[in-house]
Amino acid sequence: MDTKRIVRLYWDKRCQTYDKGGYKSQNKTQHFWKNILKNAVRTDENLRILDVGTGTGFLALLFAEMKHTVVGIDISRGMLEKARQNADKLNLTVDFMHGDAENLPLEDETFDIVINRHLLWTIPNPRIAVEEWSRVVKSGGQIMLIDGKWYDSSIDMRLRRFIGKIFVYMTEKRNPCMFTSHYANIKYQLPFYNGSTPNDVVDIFTEAGLKNISVDNLEKLKQFENENRSLSYKISNKPSLFLALGNK
């Protein structure tokens, strides 16, 4: 089975539980992330923003709430369905579309900002993807990427992940092994499956011809996650996330 089909199958199943675990307070989380976004990109006027790998619409909905015109794209129809439900609940309008981050069904130079969060690790061809995002962004527009190091192979973290799986099973009522059973078959096709570093992303952005490249190590996010993440998440994960920006 091809890599993207397995990615899609996983997220089509995961959509049922994606919004349930994770954070203690959704409101606090949304407020915190809105501030991160306001500090990172222009939010002064009505902009056209594309959220690639939008999932259940986390970033897309925050930008819609800030009165921007937002398109959210995802390879999983299940995640998109949840995103639409989330938009309805909040009475927000986002154009959620089915599509592949590496081959966007969109015209050249039509967005002011292209954003993505927690997508790079599950992309088979990151360089092609960033070139594609650059194709649809207007000249002078911005690309914002949020990802980081996900996988720590130390014995301590292996043990914690094992215990975390039991917690996930008990508290989120989902099978944590579903992730491994899907991604074990394809992880070698995903160059950043274990995560990426700021240098990795700076290299890809540079190769795609982006300018004014900068990286924020999101130090405040570490503290926020410590205080606001659910116990099951904190046991299994110690990601080191960053936000990278580049201009076309």
Ligand SMILES: C[S@@+](CC[C@H](N)C(=O)[O-])C[C@H]1O[C@@H](n2cnc3c(N)ncnc32)[C@H](O)[C@@H]1O
């Ligand atoms: C970890 S989730 C992140 C969702 C959302 N960005 C967030 O921050 O909550 C990864 C998402 O990327 C989507 N995805 C994976 N590969 C993709 C691709 N090639 N094109 C578009 N979306 C993709 C998955 O379906 C999933 O919804």
